Amino acid sequence: MTFLLIALVVLLAVSIFRFYRQRTYLNGLTEEQFREGYRKAQLIDVREPQEFERGHILGARNIPVTQMKQRLVEMRKDKPVYLYCQNSSRSARAAQLLHKKGFKDIYQLKGGFKKWTGKIKTKK
Template identity: 45%
Template sequence: MDSTMIFNIVALGFIVFFFYSRFAGVKGLRNLSSEQFQEAMAVDKDKHVLIDVREPGELKQGYIPGAVNMPLSTMNRRLAEIPKDRPVYLYCRSGMRSKQAARILRRNGFSELSHLKGGMMAWKGSVTQQSSGGA
């Protein structure tokens, strides 16, 4: 094999790994539709933690009432703010970042994780519009 062939194989390997790490499922993560997400949060009414992992600028489009804004970019350094003994519900714009957040939480000992499949684009429940304070 020549060096170009080896380079192409390595590059292809990195591409496959990138897509796998972005799109593969997260062990133990419940992927919930909008309706299932609402029902599950109603069952865990006063026990759950609802986290919006979008960036602050995205909150202008509205957020789910009761959500705490904890952008994915800050998740690793804010883990201590999330109780490990309560169910955690995650969402973002499309569902990709909330899955990444779930991976981070899973690696750090969180077990009861759910995310909104399709994110805010799929959400059919009520939305709170951002005031000067945000979510």
């Protein structure tokens, strides 16, 4: 029982540490803030291709978080990166990977695509 309690406390501490550390390199933006800057940046949808095809922000490229390590060469470290997924959890994982690989200017759409009210594009 004591071991379980210690493990739970350690897990909680690690989660809290990651949350606060993430805030140092990942900037969460409202939809309005996101719109102001994404055209001058790399707009990346980190959802899976079938989700992307059902609808995505106009101008976005699809680089799923599951493929991001292999596709880093498609992204530039000298330009801001604007990420989004369905609700923000996968874009946070993508941001962590990008940060580890030396990307500095990383932004995330708060609430993800499901909260987006702007223009979208769908595949026919």
